[in-house]
């Protein structure tokens with residue numbers, strides 16, 4: 001299947017790419033974990049990556065944010081190459097301002113001793129350029145944008161629910177005004193009703209800010225709710241790629257059909 005099928009910008013997106021990945025490969029010793037993966041996410045667009053456990057989804061995310069180095073291929077975010085490690089903190093910060101990530105479990109990324117407000121403020125300080133008054137205003141805006149109450153914004157992670165903690169993680173990720181956000185199983189640990197609230201929140205944020213999403217999920221229903229296009233991975237290879245509704249409603253590949261019918265949970269494998 002052509003790598004960039006459906007590359008015409010969907011409604012709501014702007015011309016140009018937020019993320020461009022070409023011929024991406026990752027070997028872990030002899031294991032070829034990501035095999036010649038190519039995709040585009042238009043500015044303001046939303047791509048879902050689905051596949052069974054071990055298909056390479058997280059490895060792609062880790063390469064995008066610089067936690068793994070590609071064995072070959074290129075990654076560009078906002079037109080700037082990031083296939084090689086950043087040189088120095090200036091470049092690392094510039095990259096962070098372009099692309100942020102939200103993980104499945106914000107417990108691992110949130111400091112247990114920090115209130116939600118302090119956690120978000122830390123990012124605002126780090127990325128600098130704001131006066132104290134501007135920082136306070138931006139902090140209020142972010143707390144409001146992710147739907148945290150004043151009480152929740154003053155609470156530490158252990159005093160928040162899973163959904164509230166994920167709202168804090170989203171506010172932190174948005175603080176630097178990135179152009180793209182990687183959501184790696186970001187709603188998988190949440191109850192279905194809370195999951196729906198966070199997905200609605202993410203859809204609203206995309207509408208308001210024009211941010212692009214790369215959503216990694218084992219759950220096709222989640223992908224359908226948030227994504228314009230989808231990419232199906234099997235053993236590191238793209239088996240199907242294109243319009244999200246077309247792929248999920250009328251999959252061309254048996255593997256996609258199996259993913260759709262089995263309602264997989266994290267760690268699940270086709271036929272496993």
Ligand SMILES: Nc1ncnc2c1ncn2[C@@H]1O[C@H](COP(=O)(O)OP(=O)(O)OP(=O)(O)O)[C@@H](O)[C@H]1O
Nearest residue numbers: 028033051052053054055056057058059060266267
């Ligand atoms: N650091 C590593 N060293 C060796 N092998 C790795 C490493 N990271 C990932 N792998 C292997 O690469 C393959 C892809 O793993 P990856 O975590 O990207 O899959 P995934 O689709 O995200 O799976 P899951 O949904 O279970 O998180 C797997 O076979 C995994 O065992």
